[in-house]
Amino acid sequence: MSAARAWTLSLEDRATLIKAAIEAKETTYSPYSKFPVGAALLTTDGKIIKGANVENASYGGTICAERTALVKAVTEGSRSFVALAVTSNVNAAISPCGICRQVIREFCVLDMPILLVPGDYPKQPDDPEAKKPGMTEGGVLETTLDVLLPHSFGPEHLELPRN
Ligand SMILES: [Zn+2]
Structure with a gap:
């Protein structure tokens, strides 16, 4: 089992990661949905890996x-991550889809910070969206995989004794 591990993200890393996710969104190829999404991973050795839909x-x-972002990271030799940021053009925190949650589960600890960044980041403190429960600076919803994918199935379950 993954041990509970309280990751902390420095304010500097947080800002860098959010900026990278916003930059990544510019590389989207989304002519059908017209729903650009950007993601950025911070690796444990300090690299930023960007992805777009x-x-x-x-x-x-x-x-x-x-x-x-995850496929790029893994194929570039990174399999250990500190945090993930995701953003879109929606002016609210948009959450990873179910398939992505499962793929994140393959490589990230359950309590790794996942930053859901609104398209109009940074929101002003008086923005109603920024006042919702769990919101942090700029209207970012900081969550974890454990919250997004409870009772999840992961690689360690394949190691369990079987009949
Ligand atoms: Zn997805």
């Missing part, structure tokens, strides 16, 4: 920003 005329071939 890449759609396909055969819609099932579409890959989300989060999975683009």
Whole structure:
């Protein structure tokens, strides 16, 4: 089992990661949904890996920003992460889809910070969206995989004794 581990993200890393997710969104290929999404991963050795959604005329071939970032990271040699940020053009925190949550589960500890960044980041403190429960500076919803994907199935379950 993954041990509970209280990751902390410095304010500097937080700002860098959010900026990278916003930059990543600019590389989207989303002519069908017209829903650009950007994601950025911070690796434990300090690298930032960006991803955006890449759609396909055969819609099932579409890959989300989060999975683009993870696949890039893994194939570039990074499998250990400190945090993930995700953003879109929606002026609210948009959450990873179910498939992405499961792919995140493969490589990230359950309590790794996941920052859901509104499209109009940074929100002003008096913005009603920024006042919602769990919101942090700029209207960012900081959550974890454990919250997004409770009772999840992961690699360690394949190691359990079986009949
Ligand atoms: Zn997704």
